[in-house]
Amino acid sequence: MDKVVVITGASAGIGAELARQLGEKGAKLVLAARRQPELEAVAARSGKEAIAVVADATQRGDVEKLRDAALSRFGRIDVWVNNAGRGITRTVSELTDEDLDMMIRDNVKSALYGMQAVLPLFKSRNAGQIVNISSGLGRVPMASFRSAYSAAKHALNALSACLRIELLQSHPGIMVSVVMPGIVATEFGTNALGGGPDSRVLPGAQSVEDATKVIVDVIEHPRPEAYTNPATKAEVERYYRDVAAYEAEASTRFRR
Incomplete structure (x- = not known):
């Protein structure tokens, strides 16, 4: 793969696995995160x-x-992956101003900064791909205790679609992709603000390897949207067929 790929949130989880898989394919990688030792270890495992x-x-x-x-290192950027983000374990009735501000900052503003930083480069050559890692909760608010996270991912999905439409006529060579994982076996749950269920032991959790393969495929075959797990797409379709019935079931099924 002869592409220069920037990945945020690359020190663990999906970001680290994406670096590994792309590195195996020969991509040139620029990996970003706040934790230096962990980040450097990922870079060392992701190729020269x-x-x-x-x-x-x-x-x-x-x-x-x-x-x-x-x-400075590679002279160009072909793909920018906005993967940084964080969850929360709070119902709507429990949310504070700080909770909501943090979810918007970590999951929406972080992606907006990436999109705006790379767009002038992509526009200059009418080519490039932005990949925003969202969530199935950005389509279906199935877990009420993930309230502000779900709201933030809904916002990210909307910004992504709006940017795609904005560019469609003037810069059709630029693709804005949204990838929506479901439950993935990472430390996402335990790292959520307020703690919460460990995603690695939840029923139906998808392996990080399998979820990441879908992101790699979206980079190799750019398209607007993808779910990493067919079960998540099925949940979305079921929700929109009968919102009331789905929410009644979700109120008993998706608990902390």
């Missing part, structure tokens, strides 16, 4: 053409420095 850039994706200045580091 992988560099680690310590950066906080929630800070616009850091994201711009990440872009500049990629250009």
Whole structure:
């Protein structure tokens, strides 16, 4: 794969596995996260053409420095993956201002900064791909205790679609892709604000390897949207067929 790929949130979970899989395919990687030791270990496992850039994706200045580091090392960027994010374990009635602000900062603003940092480069050659890692909860608010996370991912999906429409006539060579995992066996659950169920032991959790293969396929075959698990897509379709019935079931099925 002769592509230069920037990945945020690359020190663990889906981001780290995406680096490994793309590295095996020969991609040139620019990996970003806040935790330097973990990030450098991922870079070391991801091939000779992988560099680690310590950066906080929630800070616009850091994201711009990440872009500049990629250009300095490789001279171009082909794909930008906005993968940084965080969950929460709070119902709507429990949310504080700080909870909601954090979810928007970590899951929406971080992606917005990435999109805006790389867009001028992509526009200059009418080519490139932005991949926003969202969630099935960005389509179906099935888990009420993930309330603000679900809301943030809904917002991310909307921004992605709006940008895709914005670019469609003027820059049709740029693809904005949204990938929506379901439950993936990572530390996402235990790292959520307020703690919560361990995603690695939840029924039906998809392996991080299998979920990430779908992201790789979206990079190799760009398209607007993809679910990493057919079961998640089925949940979405079921929800929109009968919202009331689905929510009645969800109120008993999806608990902390």
